[in-house]
Amino acid sequence: MHHFEKQDLESLSKIYRLNLINSVTGYKSAHLVGTVSASGNENLAVFSSIIHLGSNPALIGFILRPTTVPRHSHANMKSTGVFTLNAITKSEIKDAHHTSAKYPEDISEFDQTNLKSEKKANWVAPYVKGAPIQIGCSYVNEYPIVENDTILIIGKMEHIYIEDTLLGKDGWVQLDQGEIVTINGLDGYALPTLLERFEYARPKK
Numbered sequence: 001m002h003h004f005e006k007q008d009l010e011s012l013s014k015i016y017r018l019n020l021i022n023s024v025t026g027y028k029s030a031h032l033v034g035t036v037s038a039s040g041n042e043n044l045a046v047f048s049s050i051i052h053l054g055s056n057p058a059l060i061g062f063i064l065r066p067t068t069v070p071r072h073s074h075a076n077m078k079s080t081g082v083f084t085l086n087a088i089t090k091s092e093i094k095d096a097h098h099t100s101a102k103y104p105e106d107i108s109e110f111d112q113t114n115l116k117s118e119k120k121a122n123w124v125a126p127y128v129k130g131a132p133i134q135i136g137c138s139y140v141n142e143y144p145i146v147e148n149d150t151i152l153i154i155g156k157m158e159h160i161y162i163e164d165t166l167l168g169k170d171g172w173v174q175l176d177q178g179e180i181v182t183i184n185g186l187d188g189y190a191l192p193t194l195l196e197r198f199e200y201a202r203p204k205k
Contacts, residue, residue, distance in 0.1 A: 023185030027192065030183045032096055032115070033062075034084040034126040035076035037105065042117055042126050043072045044109040046099045048183040050085060058157035060085070060137065066149040072105050074153070077125075077139045083155065085135040086128035090179040093189040121159060132178035134161040172197070 009017060028048040035043045053059040064074050077083040088096045095113035103109060110117045110126070118129035120136070127134040136159035143152045166178050174194060181189045 019185055023188065027182040027184050027190060030088045030181050030189065032086040032088060032099060032128050033073050034086060034128060035073050036080060036125050037076045038079040041106055042108040042110055043076055044099045044115060044128070045073045046096050053154065060155050060157065062153050064151040064153055080124050081139050082123060082125045083137050083139065084125045084127045085137060086131035087133035087178065087180045089132065090181055090191055093181055097187065123159065132163040132166060132180060133173070135159065
C-alpha cells in the first residue's frame with residue numbers, strides 16, 4: 001500500500017496533487033449549475049461539490065473556489081438571487097465537462113455545447129433541457145472558509161422537477177434509472193448502480 005505523508009503531499013507536482021486529493025475521497029455528485037447575469041447572459045458550469053444540508057427547509061451547499069479570478073456563476077446568482085442544479089446523464093458527460101472551460105462572461109456555455117437552455121415557471125435562471133432532475137434554487141447566504149480562501153454557498157430548493165420513472169412511491173429517487181453520473185476527482189465520470197436499499201437502522205435488541 002502506498003503511503004503519503006504530509007511532506008510527501010507538499011512536494012508533489014501540482015497536477016499530481018490535484019488528481020490525488022480530489023479523487024482519493026471517493027465519488028461526488030455531478031451537477032450543471034445554471035445562472036444568468038443581470039444583463040441576460042446565461043452561464044452553465046459543472047460542479048462536483050453539491051451537498052445536502054437539510055430537508056426542512058430544503059437546503060443545499062457547495063464550495064466555490066477562490067474568487068481571485070472571475071467566477072461568473074457566483075456573480076450571477078448573487079445579482080439575480082437564483083440558480084439551477086441539473087443532473088448530468090451518461091450521454092452528456094463530454095459537453096458537461098466542457099462547461100469547466102473558462103469562457104468570457106458574454107459567451108454562454110450553452111452556445112459552446114449541445115446542451116440546451118430551458119426556462120420554467122418564471123424562473124430567471126436557465127435549466128438544462130432534458131435533464132432528468134432539475135432543481136431551482138434561491139441564493140441564501142455564503143460563508144468564507146479562511147483556511148483555503150474558498151466560499152461555502154448556501155441555496156434553498158424552490159422547485160424540483162423529476163422524471164416520473166425515477167421517483168418512488170415513498171419519495172426516494174433512484175438515480176441509476178436515469179443513467180445519472182457521478183464524478184471521481186476533477187475529470188473522471190462514472191455510472192453508479194444501485195446495490196441494495198435498507199430500512200432505517202435501529203439498535204439491535
